[in-house]
Amino acid sequence: MPDADDVVEQPSARPFWSGTITFGLVSVPVNFMAAYRADRVSLRMVSPEGRPLSRRYFTSRDEKPLEWDDIVRGYEIEKDEFVVVEDDELERLAPERTRDIDLRVFVKVDDIDPKFFERAYYLTPAGQSTKAYRLLAKVMEDTGRAGIATFVMRAKEYLVAIIAENGILRAETLRFVDEVRSVEDIGLPDPAKPKAADVKRIERAIDGLTEKALDRRELVDRSAKRLNELVAKKVKAGEDVVEYEPAAEEGDGGGKVLDLIEVLNRSLKGAAAAKHAAKSGKSGGRSASADGEDLGRLSKDELYARAKRLDIPGRSGMSKQELVAAIRRSA
């Protein structure tokens, strides 16, 4: 059964984050845009009558309801013994949160081990001019190089590879080395020399199946397809369909799902064009403050995606207000 954490964010016209790539003394202000979109339907938890449920918090001792302001974050140092950590303390631990992604090293793209790749964001130009952006993208793409950097985004440090493809920059977050196991960590047996005849036989089988490129049809989510078909059948038959009024708080686009390609293309045109379209009124990345950002304007799906990125517990049952409050607390 797909759980709520399988949800991928819906495309959003607004950047997830804004920052500045620097290489040498050159700065390239960029917006981080979602590169993925939801491909599957999400299952919601509802009451026996079909009303959507919300997650709420209670004291463990006497089951008294708790509001967000009654909840703090604690780190368990010993069993049942916690050190409370305040949000502003976590914030002060990252003063270099200057939004700079300082590329100090360029490496061959193909040298980056795929085990390290975590998730991708498309980067779109956020400055007044697209020139530095296009220059960096061209040079990296022509030379097959990726820039490597670490930076802090929303109270978490990221290792990132900046890669250019089709004139477009993207950031691929990478796992840190202690997050990826080695053959020794797992304790795999020492390699044994294979028999030449076995290798030859397998090579022949490979030859028969080798193509030039990946066929996306092989990556279709068949489970989601089956669930969608069941839902469509039930809607047609009017069976088990419950009408509900999405609370006014849910979705600011009237539930309209944006086309991610359109959103990205608009954003790629550059800050001036994007500003016009999104009416964000924000100029370069430097002035776009995450803390001053109007979270209330984001749709519930966008808020959920952020909550997921921030590892906010209990996010799947939160209302929009709860998500806003929780994101403010942890961003």
Next chain:
Amino acid sequence: MARAIWKGRITFGDVDVPVKLYSAVQSQGVQFRLLDAKRHEPIKQHMVDPESGKVVEYADIRRAVDTGAGELVLVDAEELAELEPAPSREIEVTRFVPHNEISHLWYDRPYFLGPDDSDSGYFALAEALRRKKVDGVARWVMRKKEYAGALRADGEYLVLVTLRHAGEVTPASELTPPGGRDLDRREVEMAKRLVAAMEDELDLAAYKDEYRDRVLELVEAKAAGKVVKFPKAPAKKTEASLADALERSIAAARKRRKSA
């Protein structure tokens, strides 16, 4: 020795290699618990019907799909069970593509494969992938979920990296890159020289999650009742024209390289 999370068989043509799957990632994130602010005790969560304000017990919770049109379609547990894929031990490779042909955008979660029973087929497969310079595209069902993945040689071993689903990824080739006036040839040359000056072998071990270390230090200091020191913000950089910035950066990168 890590414990295998699943056992299966890689199959294609007349090839059938039994393997064990091991997670290749171990999360190192700092885990916080939510506490009751007054008593500093962990809190409980319940699902509540916002209309009645009553807690709905787990056994009474139903599942529904939001159609996005103000409708919820209820789906019961038996229906969901019927949608589950048939269990299988087969990791079926449907095609091979040139090594590194699959864009990084698709990669999700890596698993190491280890030999199950006899090693010979396992190491022969890794060797064949290396010699042919190809990666396999595979599908399998693991714990009631369907996966697609890339089968790759990793040194003398095999890894299987799960791939995102077709509709999830927007390939760069489908997007329109930002336009503008032609780039200045001199600036392109300078930028190339700068990238070349900053080129190095990739050493992922050189990068540490320093923020995570600082969070743990903070926790330890607080637990010991010590005064916590916070780092200071670095100075801001000055802006310069593109050509000027490139020129000065190349000089700086060369100098750094010489002194290194």
